[in-house]
Amino acid sequence: MPRRITRVADLCKVFEGGASPLMNEVATVCILYEDFRYELANLKRAIEAASVGKDQEPYYWIRRSLLTMNEFGKRLNSLLTNQAHEKAFDALRKDQRDALTAARRAINRSSLETLRNYFGGHLDPDLIGNGLKFYGSDAFSKMTWTDSRDELQLSLDFAYDIFRGAFAGHFAPTVDKLQDKLQAFYVDMGELFGHIAIATFILVHEFVWVKFG
Numbered sequence: 040m041p042r043r044i045t046r047v048a049d050l051c052k053v054f055e056g057g058a059s060p061l062m063n064e065v066a067t068v069c070i071l072y073e074d075f076r077y078e079l080a081n082l083k084r085a086i087e088a089a090s091v092g093k094d095q096e097p098y099y100w101i102r103r104s105l106l107t108m109n110e111f112g113k114r115l116n117s118l119l120t121n122q123a124h125e126k127a128f129d130a131l132r133k134d135q136r137d138a139l140t141a142a143r144r145a146i147n148r149s150s151l152e153t154l155r156n157y158f159g160g161h162l163d164p165d166l167i168g169n170g171l172k173f174y175g176s177d178a179f180s181k182m183t184w185t186d187s188r189d190e191l192q193l194s195l196d197f198a199y200d201i202f203r204g205a206f207a208g209h210f211a212p213t214v215d216k217l218q219d220k221l222q223a224f225y226v227d228m229g230e231l232f233g234h235i236a237i238a239t240f241i242l243v244h245e246f247v248w249v250k251f252g
Contacts, residue, residue: 046251053250061127064118065246071111072239078104079225079232086221095199097221098206104228105159111235112146118242119143127246135241142238145231157209158202170205178204 054062082100089097118124119139128136145151157166180197203217210220 046248048251053247060121061118061124062246064114064121064124065242068111068114068118068239068242069247071107071114072235074107075104075111075232075235078107079228082225082228086218086225089218089221095196095203098199098202101206101224102158102202105155108146108151108228108231108235109155109159112143115139115143115146115238131241131245135245138237138241142234145234151231158206162202166205166209167201169208170201170203173204173208 051057054066057063078100082097082104085094085096085100088094119128128139131139157163178200180200182197183194185192185194207217207220210217210224
């Protein structure tokens with residue numbers, strides 16, 4: 040059975056009351072790690088629960104995870120390239136520095152950059168246009184408006200149907216292959232999470248763990 044160790048500490052003491060740029064960056068990486076871990080778990084659940092290509096939730100978690108991955112990469116780059124932090128990182132072992140560099144390279148590889156640009160924050164209009172072309176004629180969707188004060192007033196189901204078409208048009212030749220592509224995307228993101236987890240473990244071990252003693 041795996042061991043479980045829980046430590047409790049005063050956050051202001053651990054993170055120096057927000058006065059340390061280094062500890063602020065480390066805290067930001069930790070938040071993004073937790074975001075990515077949560078998003079990946081929900082992506083897995085949503086893919087397993089979705090009917091073939093018809094449920095919108097996996098696509099929401101795809102977009103969220105790509106955005107978080109992108110932000111994690113930016114923060115890691117900042118930590119590793121900021122000269123103000125150079126002394127702290129020089130004190131790390133070579134294998135730790137190599138692991139952080141490997142995580143940085145994994146996040147910044149060109150194929151992931153393409154996914155970020157297509158499906159993350161930017162949503163290229165040409166890609167959306169291709170998503171509409173993917174369906175062809177007789178592709179019906181819906182929208183719903185309600186005047187209830189207890190609900191959001193406008194539900195645009197067609198929006199994620201269009202995004203689904205864009206994703207399918209980029210990855211899958213036919214709709215019936217879409218579930219396989221979703222699963223493959225999850226596997227790729229899971230491999231990336233391995234790099235992100237190792238990088239976060241190193242940062243937490245070196246800068247946070249002992250302060251929680």
